Amino acid sequence: MGYLALKQLEMAKKLDSSVALLQWKDWKWQMGHAIRDIRTFERLTGVEFSDEEREELEKTIQRFPMSITPYYLSLINPGDVRNDPVFKQCFPSPAELIIEKCDMEDPLAEDRDSPVEGITHRYPDRVLFLVSNVCAMYCRHCTRKRKVGNVDYIPDRERIEKGLRYIRNNPRIRDVLLSGGDPLMLPDEYLDWILTELRNIPHVEVIRIGTRVPVVLPYRITDDLVAVLKKHHPLWINTHFNHPKEMTPASREALCKLADAGIPLGNQSVLLAGINDCPEIMKNLVHRLVQNRVRPYYLFQCDLAEGLAHFRTSVSKGIEIIENLIGHTTGFAVPTFVVDAPGGGGKIPLMPNYLISLATNKVVLRNYEGVITTYTEPDMYRSVKCEGDCDKCPLDYSTEDVGDKEVGIARLLSDRDSTIALVPKNGRYTNRYHV
């Protein structure tokens, strides 16, 4: 038995004296024995807090509750908790009670952009559908911290049906992203029902699930669950590893089951101060991910949600990390660094500049080593002018549905739109000659 397994068994015995080793791997046992108070944490890890510290911590969990699976807790190094990336992600810090001026309850305006309960519809062709209010573990850096611990509940069929109806009635929605809470905390049959209903909607091409279960409760990825997921392809899963320490044998096994079921796997990390704000840690993490068939998808700048101030880094730290990845490692191991715009603007990608200058038919670029190079553009190239009529176009579009008109900057670039500027409505710009 390895060191980790021994430690886990010892911990399990403290929680449940009649426990058998097999039960440790039972996700329901794990959920039933989640650590939700400071004293139990101390008893299990041997870490001791002063009375004053304990009081502060208890005040913190009254506002933002704590819940840690025994599995995730077992990854903590009790000898040095204050520098432990697992500890910092699951254990409260009194710093969460510091609210900064820029902090917002709902920084991404998910509630405002919600046409029916549970749905956030921000992009024309895809929606976020919150189908569960339950999480295996409460991440201290949760962007939906405002909702954490609001009584864990599973929306009933009637509520889910409202969201499904909205999707059915909107033929432009081709991509549905299930999130929560954690959708994989739903019972298998319930999840199967939701996926079946979604699959019966002809315009829904892709279903995605966002889940942290492979990181905090890998035993939830049972053969039965995988059998359910597998029925509803194309189904994609995005998970949420933030540190290489989280890639344990149990997590690897869970990822392997999902990948073997043909589910494309992605990962969304959050850039967190004192946890992964280091190019070497991030490089190590993305290597562990691709080794386990998980494609790094996004690296998020930490949101302006209340209680997250102590986790936030500068934006430049994200750029520095990307500078250390592009060219230095496998192309598909590099995530896109994004800021999710406060106020509901959606995700905005950022990266270092590789374009140095431009002239007629010539582009000056630099590579990851700092080599400055040129690319000469062809003299004879003429782009096909788009009149918006695909039948008359020499390019073979090979599909029936013609795309929507462009929006945003793409509209400024379009041949078939005469818009020359985007001017904010009700902004100062429109009234700039007014007193």
Ligand SMILES: *Cc1c(COP(=O)(O)O)cnc(C)c1O
């Ligand atoms: C992130 C997000 C999506 C999905 O965005 P992708 O860039 O396609 O992954 C959809 N809706 C909302 C509200 C989101 O926040």
